[in-house]
Amino acid sequence: MYQLDIANQQELLPVNESELEKVVHLLLNEEQVAAAEISLVLVDNPTLRELNIQYLNHDYDTDVLSFLLEEEQLEVLDSPRRGAGKRIEGELIISTEMAIERAPEYKWSAENEFILYLIHGILHLLGYDDLTDEERMLMREREQAVLTLCGLELPASTPNE
Template identity: 55%
Template sequence: MTRVEMSGTYQIAVSDQQSAVEISESVVERIIRETLTVEGVLEAEISVALVDDPTIHDVNRDHLDHDYPTDVISFLFEDEVLTEPGPRAPRGAGKRIEGEIIVSGDTAVREAARFGWSPENELTLYLVHGLLHLCGYDDLTDEEQPLMRERERAVLALWGLKPHYDE
């Protein structure tokens, strides 16, 4: 994968409100920083909430009108292009973003068992997925989904991970 040579300034706040996945705040911060760096994001204020299924269910219902728990929800509060990126740059390149990512530890444990890898790896997938949404990727259309999946694979490869949807 091509690394974007842009070093960013990142403010990251992590709130761990779940007990299903044991993961340190420093590991979560590292995943966020490395993802933002390879995306070429220049500045970011990101808050991450690790929660349980009932909590993410409430957020999903109250804010997105989906009455079920989910894996990850991201909210982009603000984004701004600080430096125009080149034509082949990742979608986050040159941006300043502010947003929140909410991740379900319960879902990570359940899905990790289903796909045969660790809950920490599943949680990493969710964090990367949520960040890519904040950077401007989408997976809700047939046209956009392959682009987002390709970027997820590239970022997860930083840690030697291969997403289960490739199987």
Template identity: 55%
Template sequence: MNTIDQFQIKIQNSQNHISIDEAQLEEAACFLLQSEKVNQADISLAIFDNPTVRELNQQYLAHDYDTDVLSFLLDCQTDPELQIPDLRGAGKTLEGEVIVSAEMAVALAEKYQWSAENELLLYVVHGLLHLCGYDDLSEDELQLMRAREQQVFDHWGLKIPRREE
């Protein structure tokens, strides 16, 4: 558990493809939630292998393919007085789950020429942004989401490798 009372981050690591720095993931989640001005959050972060993530993708979204991250918003309440137009998480109390594939992170890290840990961190950031209300279904929304991802990674001085969408 993290030390920031307003954010509860629970991590379940059920894979053996990479070692997980739980403290870094908690710090990243809290940093993102703070920068989005989220009021409170109770987040479950689960790290699995490809077959498990694919099974969950099939079971809950009826998608029969491997994926890097799944996000499930379980509850969201918004205080209208705390909303900020440019921050989709502002004023929200969130409960959600982010599920990421460590196996996918290992495979794609080599392609993008950076560490599997950074690739996994990107999946966590992406999933949390979905919980905050960002989307990637249109080109404009995707560009906004990519910009927010990079702003979070700027905190660690990391440049996210360019991706073909």
């Protein structure tokens, strides 16, 4: 049903792969996703910046890149969730270095900041965006809902605003 492949190409932040899988499963279940294959690559800031330039022509540091490779609506569900009934295939590339740098700003751990990036990236794969105030507000609501399922709370000031 849900498959997460993790390629850890960094040594800055220790990661618990089973915890990451748990978060991904909670999120995908909450969003009523029918099936998903997600590749997760963990890198440092220079690597993610290089990829941001290469693929999006954005010459700046970022926390997560999301690439939706394939999407199929397997069943139609009466649900406000954007992932409802979908099968998705996608790739996330996350900078653990950015999580380490930004976490103190928000007074929580680098691990929690990283989890937020993971949630944020998957929500992008499911069709959520943060380009308008309305969309950003919806993205924050969904992030908080998933963080709550994980026993976490979004800091008062959040990244990506």
